[in-house]
Amino acid sequence: MSNVLITGATGFLGREIVRHVLEREPETPLTLLIRGKDDADAQRRGKTLVDELIGADRSSRARVAIARGDIEKDRLGMDAAAWDRVVATTSAVIHGAASVSFTLPIDEARNVNLEGTRRILDLAKAAKARVDYVGTAYVAGDRRGVAYEHELDLGQPFRNTYEQTKMEAEALVRSRFGEQPIAIFRPSIIVGDSRTGRTASFKVLYWPLKIYAQGFARFVPGRRSTPVDVVPSDYVVDAIMAIRKREDSLGRAYHLAAGLERDSTIGELTDLASEFFGVRKPLFVNPDLVLGWFRPLVDRFAWGKFKHRMITARVYTPYLNLALRYDTSQARAALAGTGIEVPPVRDYFTTLFRYCLDTDWGKRPA
Numbered sequence: 001m002s003n004v005l006i007t008g009a010t011g012f013l014g015r016e017i018v019r020h021v022l023e024r025e026p027e028t029p030l031t032l033l034i035r036g037k038d039d040a041d042a043q044r045r046g047k048t049l050v051d052e053l054i055g056a057d058r059s060s061r062a063r064v065a066i067a068r069g070d071i072e073k074d075r076l077g078m079d080a081a082a083w084d085r086v087v088a089t090t091s092a093v094i095h096g097a098a099s100v101s102f103t104l105p106i107d108e109a110r111n112v113n114l115e116g117t118r119r120i121l122d123l124a125k126a127a128k129a130r131v132d133y134v135g136t137a138y139v140a141g142d143r144r145g146v147a148y149e150h151e152l153d154l155g156q157p158f159r160n161t162y163e164q165t166k167m168e169a170e171a172l173v174r175s176r177f178g179e180q181p182i183a184i185f186r187p188s189i190i191v192g193d194s195r196t197g198r199t200a201s202f203k204v205l206y207w208p209l210k211i212y213a214q215g216f217a218r219f220v221p222g223r224r225s226t227p228v229d230v231v232p233s234d235y236v237v238d239a240i241m242a243i244r245k246r247e248d249s250l251g252r253a254y255h256l257a258a259g260l261e262r263d264s265t266i267g268e269l270t271d272l273a274s275e276f277f278g279v280r281k282p283l284f285v286n287p288d289l290v291l292g293w294f295r296p297l298v299d300r301f302a303w304g305k306f307k308h309r310m311i312t313a314r315v316y317t318p319y320l321n322l323a324l325r326y327d328t329s330q331a332r333a334a335l336a337g338t339g340i341e342v343p344p345v346r347d348y349f350t351t352l353f354r355y356c357l358d359t360d361w362g363k364r365p366a
Contacts, residue, residue, distance in 0.1 A: 005031045005090045005129070007071060007120060008097035010049055012201035013134065013190060016237045017094060019053045022060045024241075031090065033069040033076070033097070042068035065089075071097050071116030076123065083123075090127040094240070095120045096134040098169075100203075102160040102315040113165035114172060121176055130181040131173075132244045137188040137229065137257050137326050139167040144323040146260070149186070149253045149330045159318045170253075183249040187236045188257035188326060189319075194232035194348035197355025202362040205230060205269075207316055210361055212270065213277040213353075221287040222320035224267030229258045229326055235342050243334045252330060257342075259328035264345040266320060272346065276353045287321045 004021065008014035009032040021028050032049070036042025046066030054060050067086050069076035075083055097120075099112040117133070124131045140147035141156035141163050153171060158164040173182055191206075192199030202210070205228075212220075236256045243249050258264065266284070274281045335341065359366050 002091045003029045003031060003089050004092045004094060005033060005067075005086065005123075006094045006096070007033045007069075008095070008134070009034065010045065011096065011098075011100075012199065013187070013233060013236065014096045015049070015053065015200055016193075016233050017096065017240065018049070020237045020241055022050075022054055022064075026060070029063040029065070031065045031067050031086065033067055033071075035070050036068050039068050042066055071119055072111055074119070076119055087123065087127045090124070090129050092130045092132070092244075093120060093124045093127075094132045094134070094244075098134075098166065100162060102162050104161055106161045106164070109161040109165040110168065113162075114169045117169040118172055121173065121180065121182075125176075125180055130244070130250075131183075132240060133170070133173050133182060133184050134240070135170045135173075135184055135186045135253075136163075136166050137186040137255055138163045139170050139186065140324055140326075141167065142318070142324075146325050146327050147255075148327045149255050152253075160315065174253075177251045181250045183244060183251075184253035185236075185240050185243070186253060186255050186257070188229035188231055188255070190233050190236055191230050192232065192352045192355055193234045194343050194351065195234060197348075197351040197353075197358075198366065199233065199352070199355065199362075202356070204316065204319075206356070206361070208320070209269075209273055209353075210356070212273055212282065213279065213356075215279055218280075218282055219285050220266065220270065220282045220320065221285055221317055222266050224265060224270075224284050226266045226320060226322055227263050227325050228266055228269055228319075228322070229263040230269075230345060231256060231258055231342055232348055235340065238340045239331065239335060242338050242340055243331070246334060249334060254331040254334065255326045255328045256331060257326040257328055258345070259326050259332075259342070261328070262342050262344055263325055268345065269349070272349045273353065276350055287317065 006014060006018060009018050021030055032046050034042040034046040036045055043066050050061055050064050069078055099109055139152060141158040143156045170184060173184055176182055189205050239256050243254060270282055
């Protein structure tokens with residue numbers, strides 16, 4: 001049996017990976033790397049997470065171990081005994097821990113995304129363990145055209161420190177291809193489960209959708225034809241867990257994206273939201289005009305909730321003006337015959353919307 005160490009288990013995607021293993025891989029033991037003020041705090045946080053995921057079925061609890069560790073610290077903040085214990089019991093690593101903040105200062109973002117990844121790679125090397133690294137399709141930065149799975153650093157500019165440090169982290173991962181067994185997974189924008197709508201995060205795409213659903217978005221700084229690549233969390237998790245079982249996946253990167261075949265547009269998403277929430281369709285305006293005159297007006301004259309929403313939404317505005325799409329040839333080839341594929345947005349977006357309303361955008365349990 002392969003004892004799998006999972007980082008980022010308390011995050012949105014990490015939770016879904018843990019859920020997948022508990023529900024579908026009953027023989028697989030897990031170790032969850034959890035931050036904590038001390039060992040007791042880490043154990044408490046880890047056990048709370050597991051109890052939330054397994055519900056009344058307590059039979060899975062025995063195969064989940066909790067290890068206190070912090071990817072922002074050397075040797076993960078572990079003493080020698082704890083480090084040796086994790087190394088000795090780990091045969092595979094799924095590394096998903098990262099800062100997803102778009103506004104973190106570059107040095108802080110690097111310590112989490114780049115140096116944190118280096119620390120996990122070093123642990124995996126000591127354990128002689130396979131690493132499945134969860135990156136992002138947005139390492140392609142502010143490019144135009146089509147991004148391919150074998151590409152990485154083409155001198156592209158970046159919209160924020162998240163994109164830049166995730167690219168730097170992937171470059172580090174690729175530099176280890178010759179000495180460690182590693183595969184790279186690059187999801188695009190991850191939304192909730194396509195079957196249930198379940199999500200633990202209401203950021204990124206959910207933020208502008210919430211503003212729109214509440215009737216605040218009369219104008220959208222973008223073009224109807226702007227591509228938007230979204231994938232449901234169940235596809236991403238199923239794809240990772242299927243591809244990581246393939247020996248020929250080592251040394252490769254996979255776009256877990258809707259891709260050229262099934263990506264959407266801002267126009268399609270706003271049409272779906274307009275129909276579901278019963279709000280007027282927005283007017284699309286040139287984003288350069290918004291940056292030129294609307295933002296200064298908000299800064300100077302707006303106040304209250306409206307101003308707060310507009311300022312918070314700024315970090316997402318660049319993603320309303322993309323000119324890049326993602327090739328998924330390697331991912332589709334690796335998944336051929338498994339039945340795992342990206343569903344069309346139209347097939348599941350109303351399920352996501354319904355979950356948003358049922359939970360009041362995450363303010364109450366489903």
